[in-house]
Amino acid sequence: MISEIKVFAPASVANVSCGFDVLGFCLDPIGDLIHVKMIEKPGVHIGNIKGYKVPKNPLKNVASVAVSALLKSHPTKNGFIINIEKKIKPGSGIGSSAASSAGAVFAVNELLGRPFKSDKLLDFAMFGEALASGEYHADNLAPVIFGGFTLVRSINPIDIVSLPYPPELIVTIIHPKIELKTIHSRAILKDDIPLKKAIKQWGNLGALISALHTNNYNLLSRSLQDELIEPARSILIPKFEEVKNEALNQGALGSGISGSGPSIFALSKGMATAKKAGNAMAEIYKSIGLEYDMYLSPINKVGIKILK
Ligand code: HSE
Numbered sequence: 227m228i229s230e231i232k233v234f235a236p237a238s239v240a241n242v243s244c245g246f247d248v249l250g251f252c253l254d255p256i257g258d259l260i261h262v263k264m265i266e267k268p269g270v271h272i273g274n275i276k277g278y279k280v281p282k283n284p285l286k287n288v289a290s291v292a293v294s295a296l297l298k299s300h301p302t303k304n305g306f307i308i309n310i311e312k313k314i315k316p317g318s319g320i321g322s323s324a325a326s327s328a329g330a331v332f333a334v335n336e337l338l339g340r341p342f343k344s345d346k347l348l349d350f351a352m353f354g355e356a357l358a359s360g361e362y363h364a365d366n367l368a369p370v371i372f373g374g375f376t377l378v379r380s381i382n383p384i385d386i387v388s389l390p391y392p393p394e395l396i397v398t399i400i401h402p403k404i405e406l407k408t409i410h411s412r413a414i415l416k417d418d419i420p421l422k423k424a425i426k427q428w429g430n431l432g433a434l435i436s437a438l439h440t441n442n443y444n445l446l447s448r449s450l451q452d453e454l455i456e457p458a459r460s461i462l463i464p465k466f467e468e469v470k471n472e473a474l475n476q477g478a479l480g481s482g483i484s485g486s487g488p489s490i491f492a493l494s495k496g497m498a499t500a501k502k503a504g505n506a507m508a509e510i511y512k513s514i515g516l517e518y519d520m521y522l523s524p525i526n527k528v529g530i531k532i533l534k
């Protein structure tokens with residue numbers, strides 16, 4: 227039996243405009259590196275943390291909380307040391323907590339000889355998400371664990387639908403360097419939604435799913451609208467409307483808040499448009515002297531990857 231493993235757990239974009247808490251896809255160029263060692267003494271420990279700061283206390287770290295949930299269902303005399311190279315900034319809106327939670331449960335499951343299937347791993351990883359955001363949701367976790375573009379039909383019981391997507395779809399992410407905690411950007415949302423807005427939202431969601439199946443870029447573009455969440459959250463993101471409009475002006479199919487923000491995503495047909503959109507989006511932040519990171523990525527088909 228192997229006693230240590232290192233995995234790459236990718237960043238992800240949740241919501242995708244019209245699919246709050248249900249849609250997501252994962253990215254290629256950025257992710258956390260999670261290195262787990264199995265030891266003889268029971269217990270879950272956080273070992274080294276490199277990169278962005280996250281708690282060392284195993285009760286406060288999303289990775290160890292998720293692993294502890296797994297071990298409740300699979301008691302073992304072994305313990306685990308989780309080392310994290312935190313490359314996704316917490317509070318950036320590209321699935322930082324999901325990557326660490328999913329990466330850690332995936333790694334421990336491998337070390338234990340794979341007692342659990344992906345659905346169950348998602349269940350455990352959601353404990354990490356709940357710690358970070360105050361609520362159970364799986365829209366970042368599902369693409370990280372299953373790869374590609376996913377729809378969460380239900381979290382109880384877990385029911386994940388893997389979606390196809392057009393081959394030339396490229397994602398642009400721009401992350402203005404401010405931190406927005408998911409727990410806060412969820413707190414500003416209302417529990418009730420007006421029926422008229424809900425009708426528009428599920429019209430767009432249904433159409434987006436169809437567009438993904440039929441490679442219909444036009445329909446995809448028309449469907450990337452968010453009636454419910456973006457209007458409430460966009461005020462938390464500097465220059466959101468301008469950045470989004472720049473992406474659309476450059477020919478992006480659609481643009482919106484990535485997860486709970488502050489990152490903004492755009493989807494484009496082809497790398498050339500995605501780059502143009504990114505450069506134009508970046509100009510807005512340059513003009514106000516706000517630092518940003520930018521990523522260009524195809525949709526990552528595989529999700530979590532074992533490195534050694
Ligand atoms: N669906 C979640 C939200 C994603 O928007 O709050 C963030 O983790």
